[in-house]
Amino acid sequence: MQIIINGKEKNVSDQLTAEKLLQELGIAEQKLAIEVNQEIVQRSALSEYIIHPGDTVEIIHAIGGG
Secondary structure (H helix, E strand, C coil), rough: CCEEEECCEECCCCCEHHHHHHHHCCCCHHHEEEEEEEEEEEEHHHHCCCCCCEEEEEECCCCCCC
């Protein structure tokens, strides 16, 4: 299915949860935040949140500093 990730169109597997999407992108273990259609998806809900064709996904990576 076609979705938009960080402003770029991308083809991904059908019937993905947010968790499976992050796994497919190879970034599931990283510290990040994910927003779908301008709504933040809580980390505890990633395994249940379904991604649909045409969704707009923003993935923000946490960066440490000091």
